[in-house]
Amino acid sequence: MNSTAFALIAILTLAAALAAATLQKLMHATLSFAVALVGVAAFFFLLGAEFVGLVLIFVYIGAVAVLIVFTILLTRREVGKDRGVNWGGAVLAIAVFGGLMWAVLKSQSVSIVAPHIRALTVKRIGETLMTGYVWPLQCVGLLLTSALIGALVLVMEEKR
Amino acid sequence: MSKSVDQIFVIAKQWLLSWLTGAPDWIVQIASSLLNIFTLLAVFLTLFALMSVLERKILGRIQNRYGPNRVGPFGLLQPVADGIKMLIKEDIVPERADKLVHFLAPILIAAAAILALGVIPYGRNMTPFTIDGGILFFFAIGSTTELAVFMAGWGSNNKFSMLGAMRAIAQMISYELPLIITVLPVVMVVGSLTPDRIVAAQAGYTFNIVPRWFVFTPWGAAAFILFFVSGLVESNRTPFDVPEGESEIVAGHMTEYSGFKYATFFMAEYIGMFAITGLAATLFLGGWHSPVQALEFIPSYIWFFAKLSALLFVYIWLRGTLPRTRIDQIMNFAWKFMLPMSFTCVIAAAVWHYAGRGLRGWLWSLVVVASAYTILSMLLDTHRKFAPRVYRFAE
């Protein structure tokens, strides 16, 4: 695993995430959220789980980001602006960050290097999905169907 | 001898890389990738230039006129003139447009289109980048095109652009489903998402005459037609070019772009077309395999580009022949016809596989596809009768 690649992707992701959390204009924040997701997908590629990275790009950027953008367009009364950072929220976020960082840096067992593994092919993922995880797969299918129908019902205009 | 002609590009690349034998591993990797990328760009940008003039000439011939024939022999140097024209045009950006988003949109669309070209096998051992989930990569990159189209429409701060962008995205999202579900039978039958394996699974000939391409099976033929039509919609080509219909919304999401940025949009659309037809050739038409066993000495990349050219000719033919469809007709077609038919293709492929992959499987899957098609046609029939045709001037 290349450490320059890791550093670059980490900087890109965190900068884009920070921009998404603090930018005033809605559209710019959404687009930097999409860039942050590309960064996370790059991390997945670095970690050897390419399938998950591709699924993330497909689902999040291809679907969720487009949905968010459409919703911003459809709810456009107050165009664009949002008020500044709420300091109480920022303090709480920094406190949570500090606490979790302390936990991560304190535990010695996580400063390990990556072991060599067999490449995770799509074939293995498919086999695992169909043998060990077949019930979660069906449940997720049902969940997605019900979410689809629910979202449609919520947004449908009532017939006069 | 024919094998070395077939592998000539691979041999050339290995000879070029042999100049770097002493270098560390990552330099050789980067050099190899750069060679692939440059070759890909050179080939496809030339093809784009050639296609832009060939399309106009073929459209002209369909409409009983010559196409461009002034610049160069038979007008073939027209892209040079077009390129110079596009480059020297003034780059107008609207004052209240969102500068960053307006600038990034064409770059993102072009980048997505060119990235998608990287996983298609162009010949024997000639895939630029072998990724394990190659087909998924192709569709994931294709789905980022929608966000870029939206950026183009919104960044221009123009109502026509916004409307065009929303129509374009609605159309592209609706047809992404049939596009991907029709690929599913192929992936299911081959058992892999890698384009190389899918091409390798279509090798050989049944009875030594008919090649084992997936298009010669009933589910494959139906899936190919559905994939082709969905590809037409994804590239915003006539008859589905509502997002860029000149008579309706000026140029849709590309209205406020002038000069080189418009050329970039244009290039991205054509390269998207190349990518989709390349994938159609890979998945259904046997990739770089030859259709006749006697002609196997012709190099594999020639066969691939012949198939690509045939499909592109059909694209141009459809553009010259069919009128534009309305946006609600497009949506109805996607959700009410193409989606159920693509599910039927999946079921038919499973039937073909489980009835043995021979004649019995062929006939049973034909029954499945034909019955689904008949039932859908009867359900979706609008019972509209047209008045008898009256010609006033033609004899």
Place this chain on the structure above:
Amino acid sequence: MTPTLQAFLIVSVALFSIGLLAVLSRRHAIFILIGIEMMLAAANLNFVAFWRFSPQSQSPTGVMIAIFSIAIAAAEAAVGLALIIAVYRHYHTTNVDHLDQLKG
């Protein structure tokens, strides 16, 4: 110097707290949703990092959890956005400070 598990966890923690910042300090409902999605992405990164650095058993559990989590996040985003649109139609605002009709 290859990145250790600690490096990945630090990035994941940072992404999570930035998501938390977005949820807590923004007033537009869509931004809160973006923050939630960011927190989910950080958790996915955590799962896959732990899977990669663990002594390998047969099943790719971390990757499976990440795949299902992405699917569920997409469903939740769809329903959340539908809710925001429905609320906007009724109250004509997306500012969560103004949605206080049930307040004590």
